[in-house]
Amino acid sequence: MDEIEAMKSAIKAAYEGKPFVSPNPPVGCVILDSKGRLLSSGYHKKYGGPHAEVEALKGLSNEQLSGAHVIVTLEPCAHEGKTPSCAKNLAKLPIAKVTYGLVDPNPLVAGQGAQILKKAGKEVVEFKGLKEELEELAEEFLMNHRNKKIFTALKVATSLDGQMAMKTGESQWITGEKAREYAHYLRACYDAVLVGAGTIKTDDPSLNVRHPEVQKENRVVVLDADGTMLDSFNSLKISKAHKPENIFWCTSEKSKVKNSGQIHVLKIKMRGESFDQDHLLNQLWENGIRSLLIEGGVETLGHFIREKTAHRLYLFVAPHLMGAGGAQSWTKFLSLSSMKERISLHHMRTQKMGEDLLITAKF
């Protein structure tokens, strides 16, 4: 197996753990023997659990590891946290080389993991290829540490002509089963799903993770400036689908809403008719949320785009037309007056999902 194949395989393994590791990064590791043959692979399976390197090393003898090459998606950690330092652990073994994908931006690591290994006489190389794939794998963690910001992704299902709901509000279901199943995997990969009160009112969604292979309790954020939907909280599906402590209801600091049960009610400062975006995101950060999957509706998506606080788009496109005359475009709340103001996305990728298409790109 060559180094590129090994790194691709480590990235693939890391995605297995992605729903369960936050606020840690998803990490994958592959070990090749001195002749370049695959010895093992492993990934970080859950927050607080063994790191990818430890998982990959399980069951391997010093004899097998003599002259081995460890390929890992992120620089081995230098510090002792919930688990011992991976760099120190690797330094003691008879391996010859460590190739890592990205420098860990965590100041407790940031180059120090590589230093420990170099000092122990290992060949240490930062991998030059697959940077886009490596960055995408750990983009939430990288944003949290490099920019001290919550990573936000917009998830939208539209028709071929860009419509996400009829004017009546009807929108179920636009995409097919495969796309919807993948959307549930995405829910699991983010710390919380966020929707506006309009979506709660029209769709009464559960917003939980229903996936054949991924079981996870997730958190939900609802934007409801005047708090009207909170009055009927007990009759909503989300009140049954989630533990109260996993629900965050964001209302205007001026609203007089009463707390229904033990859910978190966050009072957010207003800027005109809209939430102050910095205050909203700070409040969510204070409550331990490091990544958000924003699932709509139209107004909420528009808000995140206008405020330039969206980092990734997942656009599921179904092969039918809903017609702009009777439907609502997903960018209805975005009003630009010239071509020079258009918003460019980059690193666009497409993937077929049953009959539908998933387009993902970075803002």
Ligand SMILES: NC(=O)c1ccc[n+]([C@@H]2O[C@H](COP(=O)([O-])OP(=O)(O)OC[C@H]3O[C@@H](n4cnc5c(N)ncnc54)[C@H](OP(=O)(O)O)[C@@H]3O)[C@@H](O)[C@H]2O)c1
């Ligand atoms: N196709 C899809 O992927 C998809 C996904 C989700 C929803 N939908 C559809 O989208 C439609 C709902 O969209 P919508 O635009 O009516 O509703 P929405 O965006 O879900 O909710 C709008 C409400 O959320 C609150 N809100 C959102 N952003 C805010 C901000 N920045 N500041 C303050 N309050 C904020 C406000 O609550 P207050 O009223 O309390 O002020 C506002 O009235 C439905 O038809 C639904 O079926 C489609």
